[in-house]
Amino acid sequence: MNSKDHNPPYPADTLGMDADEMRRLGYAAVDAVIEHLENKHSEAAIACEDPESLLAALGGALPENPQPSEASFDLLMHSALRNQQHGDHPRYFARVPGPSSFAAIIGEWLGVGFNTIAASWPGGAGPSAVELVVIDWLRQLMDLPEDTEGILVSGGSQASLTAIAAVRACRGQGCVYLSDQTHASILRALRSLGFSDNELRVLESDADHTLTAKAVQNAIAADKQTGLKPMMVIATAGSTNTGAIDPLHELADLCEEHRLWLHIDGAYGAPAALTQRGAGRLAGMSRADSLTLDPHKWFFQPYDVGCLLIRPGVLEPCFNMNPEYLKDVSGGDDAPDFRNRGFELTRRSRALKLWFSLRTYGIAKFRDAIDYSIDLTEFAEDYLRQNSQRWEVVTPAQIGIVCFALRGASGDEHERRANSLSESGFACATTTKLKGRTVLRLCIINPLTTKADIVETIDRLGA
Numbered sequence: 001m002n003s004k005d006h007n008p009p010y011p012a013d014t015l016g017m018d019a020d021e022m023r024r025l026g027y028a029a030v031d032a033v034i035e036h037l038e039n040k041h042s043e044a045a046i047a048c049e050d051p052e053s054l055l056a057a058l059g060g061a062l063p064e065n066p067q068p069s070e071a072s073f074d075l076l077m078h079s080a081l082r083n084q085q086h087g088d089h090p091r092y093f094a095r096v097p098g099p100s101s102f103a104a105i106i107g108e109w110l111g112v113g114f115n116t117i118a119a120s121w122p123g124g125a126g127p128s129a130v131e132l133v134v135i136d137w138l139r140q141l142m143d144l145p146e147d148t149e150g151i152l153v154s155g156g157s158q159a160s161l162t163a164i165a166a167v168r169a170c171r172g173q174g175c176v177y178l179s180d181q182t183h184a185s186i187l188r189a190l191r192s193l194g195f196s197d198n199e200l201r202v203l204e205s206d207a208d209h210t211l212t213a214k215a216v217q218n219a220i221a222a223d224k225q226t227g228l229k230p231m232m233v234i235a236t237a238g239s240t241n242t243g244a245i246d247p248l249h250e251l252a253d254l255c256e257e258h259r260l261w262l263h264i265d266g267a268y269g270a271p272a273a274l275t276q277r278g279a280g281r282l283a284g285m286s287r288a289d290s291l292t293l294d295p296h297k298w299f300f301q302p303y304d305v306g307c308l309l310i311r312p313g314v315l316e317p318c319f320n321m322n323p324e325y326l327k328d329v330s331g332g333d334d335a336p337d338f339r340n341r342g343f344e345l346t347r348r349s350r351a352l353k354l355w356f357s358l359r360t361y362g363i364a365k366f367r368d369a370i371d372y373s374i375d376l377t378e379f380a381e382d383y384l385r386q387n388s389q390r391w392e393v394v395t396p397a398q399i400g401i402v403c404f405a406l407r408g409a410s411g412d413e414h415e416r417r418a419n420s421l422s423e424s425g426f427a428c429a430t431t432t433k434l435k436g437r438t439v440l441r442l443c444i445i446n447p448l449t450t451k452a453d454i455v456e457t458i459d460r461l462g463a
């Protein structure tokens with residue numbers, strides 16, 4: 001029987017709306033987003049009201065009865081959505097911005113509207129196929145071997161957690177080598193997976209804030225001498241603090257020599273490989289046994305989406321589960337059940353937005369946008385150097401990040417200046433600590449940022 005042969009009457013959809021109401025609210029939501037996207041230059045880069053006033057505005061009695069949707073919509077717009085870091089603002093330079101692109105937003109909306117699920121092949125063949133395609137596109141962009149497997153997850157933290165869990169399941173206990181510049185989420189992943197302090201080697205980074213092969217080599221030798229088993233090296237392809245890239249070829253050579261797993265955290269920096277300059281600096285990244293990407297950063301996707309690319313045959317032995325109630329939703333070799341590749345069973349499709357935006361804009365536009373940010377960060381460094389009586393460049397422009405200090409200013413003074421700039425709403429910048437010294441830091445990855453934005457932000461930080 002054709003599904004259209006099912007005729008009403010259906011029960012009244014008390015948790016739905018009639019078509020006119022859906023359109024009215026839906027179009028209002030689209031208009032609100034487009035208005036935000038068109039005007040974001042002139043809105044605050046960050047806003048953060050105190051908990052008391054936000055809870056007073058958004059809280060109140062449990063809404064037992066219907067409340068007018070217009071009033072709730074306005075409350076969300078003016079209290080909830082306004083009060084956040086606007087990572088898509090052209091002068092949002094803190095931590096890692098989130099300059100999401102409109103086609104990706106549309107892809108996300110479609111997925112939500114159709115309540116997509118990508119847990120099993122039979123239960124979500126379409127979204128799963130999109131995920132396979134997107135994973136393979138990302139694999140090609142990262143120049144990894146054709147048989148690489150992958151999964152989309154909520155972000156970089158989750159991608160690395162998934163990789164480490166799978167490697168541990170395959171290889172058992174052993175020592176892991178990382179640096180004091182490795183992202184904090186990785187140490188957290190290792191600890192939460194039960195690695196003891198005795199297995200964790202957080203090595204001091206060198207003057208360029210990278211993990212040297214020499215440091216790892218020495219630590220491996222020391223561990224072997226005391227009978228411990230080296231297991232994994234974690235390299236960073238673009239650190240959050242400075243954008244520094246570890247010597248990937250040298251670390252890959254070392255891993256080959258000692259048969260260690262090489263996990264590379266490219267959550268921040270890997271997309272730079274799309275550009276000629278970035279590919280040169282990231283040489284060796286394609287030798288990773290597993291690679292973390294974070295498309296909600298420099299691949300211009302709305303939150304959330306991370307990606308793990310990994311050698312074949314490692315995820316499923318760790319994550320496979322086929323209980324009796326899931327037997328009829330199992331695919332096959334060419335039709336994977338993504339629930340068996342990671343921690344999530346019910347999982348939404350994070351692939352639709354990537355697929356739709358990569359196709360809509362084409363890779364060349366992504367490449368140009370990334371290249372432009374690398375230029376702009378070099379411009380920021382040049383501007384600081386031109387004003388060297390006032391500014392010191394602490395770490396040079398490295399794929400989108402530059403760290404600097406106001407001559408004679410203390411760490412507290414840097415923090416005060418960054419905070420007061422953020423409070424002004426004009427721009428958002430933060431400090432970080434490098435070798436014990438608190439410095440200012442800009443992360444510039446938004447293709448809408450201009451040179452004038454950079455100059456004005458630096459001038460205001462120095463005023």
Ligand SMILES: Cc1ncc(COP(=O)(O)O)c(C=O)c1O
Pocket residue numbers: 095096154155156157158183185238239240265266267268269294306
């Ligand atoms: C290098 C690096 N790794 C991992 C992460 C964690 O990513 P997520 O916040 O998406 O979990 C970040 C976040 O900024 C990062 O910069």
